[in-house]
Amino acid sequence: MNLPLVHRAYEHGPRTAIVTADGQFSYQDLLSLSSQVATRLLDGADDLREQRVASLVPAGFEYVATQWGIWRAGGIAVPLCVSHPRPELEYVITNSGASIVIAHPSFESLLRPIAEAHQLRFILTSESLPPDTAQLPEVEPTRRALILYTSGTTGKPKGVVTTHGNIQAQVTSLISAWEWTSGDRILHVLPLHHIHGIVNVLTCALWAGAECHMLSKFDAETVWEHICEGNFTLFMAVPTIYTKLIATWEKAAGDRQMDMSRGCAGMRLMVSGSAALPVQVLERWTHISGHFLLERYGMTEIGMALSNPLHGQRRAGYVGMALPQVDVRLVDESGVSVPAxxxxxxxxxxxxxxxxxxxxxxxxxxxxxxxxxxxxxxxxVEQDCYRILGRISVDIIKTGGYKVSALEIEEVLRTHPDIQECAVVGVADPEWGERVCGALVLQSGCNLALEPFRSWAKERLAAYKVPTRILSVEELPRNAMGKVTKPAVAQLFRAQQIAESQPA
Structure with missing residues (x-):
């Protein structure tokens, strides 16, 4: 039995599946190439039986055919990040126990030494594929399909294992909630080693029989060109991408801005996720595009769990309610459900x-x-909508007997005219337990002293929520998905403390 995702591709046959700078590729093209990739991987065997296959291929048709080929051969796909250095790639390859490594030629010099050092089978995507395809194995939904590595903000990255059935449930939930159809066209600008890019965009599009237009890398000017010309119906991105698109729009000439805004207005849905969306970014994007971005909440381990509605009111700073097929509850430290x-x-x-x-x-x-x-x-939960307060470990600061949300403080600080972006963390303190500290990216040419800043903040926040220390930085440390890495921010303050304690 074919996997449902593959079975649906046969139904879509001649329709366009993937569009890249290299051309257009149909669902039949995807089925043909992925069966050849699967045959090459099997190499005479009848089933990979969940062997892990690590791959490093840029976004494009070859990436999709490689992923599908791994699945159709009975393997577990372990997609690697194109921007990671050798140590991080080697960690994922060895931790997952991959027996095969697939690489685009541009990554051969990086990956071949790793494969040889660990005596792994190494395949280049440029190598010729078998003209005749083998009998491919039956792959049940309970089989492991994918290992994605968490961002590792609280320790070494862990491999999150999802089955084909898990992926199907994640996809069909979003297909239902966001009303995907075969008439949709989406511009794909997200990393493909992460659930946002793999499931929410790519796999949803291919399940629906839609067109997925893939860029090999993100570039704001290029994205705007596609939006202006592409007649897209959907767009999904992270807050940092929206921030970059806003900056590019603001630099454009008036008539060009009108074309850019018109391109957005033609879409039916624009989504933001993977990190908290600052209200000022939401409001600016609404002005530019006419779209009130749909915020949703999910994780590598669960797919998407909460979403603002496709139809109906969306609320800034909220992530809506539970998606189809998903049960969500809130519990206290004892595991007891809490009231709204x-x-x-x-x-x-x-x-x-x-x-x-x-x-x-x-x-x-x-x-x-x-x-x-x-x-x-x-x-x-407030007025039947979930509002995220942050990670219990890094975004909840315990100071002077109070528990405060770093995300709540950040939203207020971003309204300061001199602050472009910020990150609030708790830093260990003998008197307060944790001291509230704010790393600030200031607007060009601005300076901000602590006391005037605190006076401003006290008019908007309870005194115990106001940062007692601030640090001006050129940029905030982030991971590949644009999430601020709070432990790295806290380390900046600890380093400052050490420097200040040194004798002059």
Whole structure:
């Protein structure tokens, strides 16, 4: 039996599936090339039987055919990040126990030495493929399909294992909620080693029989050119991408701005996720595009869990309610459900929730409570909508007996005319437990002294929420998905403390 995703591709046959700078490729093209890739991977065997296959291929038709080929051969896909240095790539390859490495020629010099050092089979995407395809194995939905590595903000990245059934549940939930159809056309600008790019955009598009236009890398000018010319119906991105698109729009001439805005207005849906969307970015984008961005909430381990509505009111700073096929609850520190208006940890249950952390049974067991996945994120339900308060570990600061949300403070600080971006963290302090500290990216040419800043903040925040220390930085440390890495921000303040304590 073919996987449902593959079976649906046969139904879409001649329709355009993928569009890249190299041309247009139909669903039949994808089926043909992926079956050749699968045959090459099998190399005479009848089934890879969940061998891990690591791949480093730029966004494009070859990436998709490689991923599908791994799945159709019965393997587990381990997509690598195109921007990672050798140590991080080697960690993922060895931690996942990959037996095969597939690379685009541009990454051969980076990956071949790793494959040879660990005696792994190495395949270049430029190598000729078998003209005749083998009988491909039956792949059941319960089979492991994908290992994606978490961003590692709180330790070494863990491999998150999802089955074909998990992916199908994640996709069909979004297909239903966001009303995907075969008439949709989406511009893909997201990394393809992350669930946002793989599931929310690529796999949803291919499940629906839609067109997915893929850029090999993000460039704001190029994205705007495509938006102006592409007649797209959907666009999904992270807040940092929207910020860059806004900056490019603001530099453009008046008639060009009108073309850019017109390109956005023709779409039916624009989505933001993977990091908190600053209200000022939301408002500016609404002015530019006419779209009130749909915010949603998800994780590598669960797919998407919460979403603002496709139709109906969306609220700034909120991520809506549970998606189809997803159960969500908030619990206190004892695991007891909390009423609306009371903060609690988000826990999720449903067919889209991941199977396990790769070869980490203790971490897997610890991540669940009575069958519910414990996200480690704190939220509150207000007027039937979830508002994310932050990671329990890094975004909830315990200062002077109070628990405060770093994300709430950040939203207020971003309204300061001199502050372009910011990150608020708690830094250990003998008197307060944790001291509220703010790293600030200031507008060009601006300076901000602590006391005037604190006076301004006290008019908008409770005194215990006002940062007692600030640090001006050129940019905030971020991971590949644009999320600010809070431990790195806290380290900036610790380094400043050490420097200040040194004798002159």
């Amino acid at each position: 208006g009371t903060p609690g940890e988000i826990q999720v249950k449903g067919p889209g929730v991941f199977l396990e952390y790769w070869q980490k049974p203790e971490a897997t067991a610890k991540a669940f409570q009575d069958g519910w996945f414990c996200t480690g994120d704190l939220a509150v």
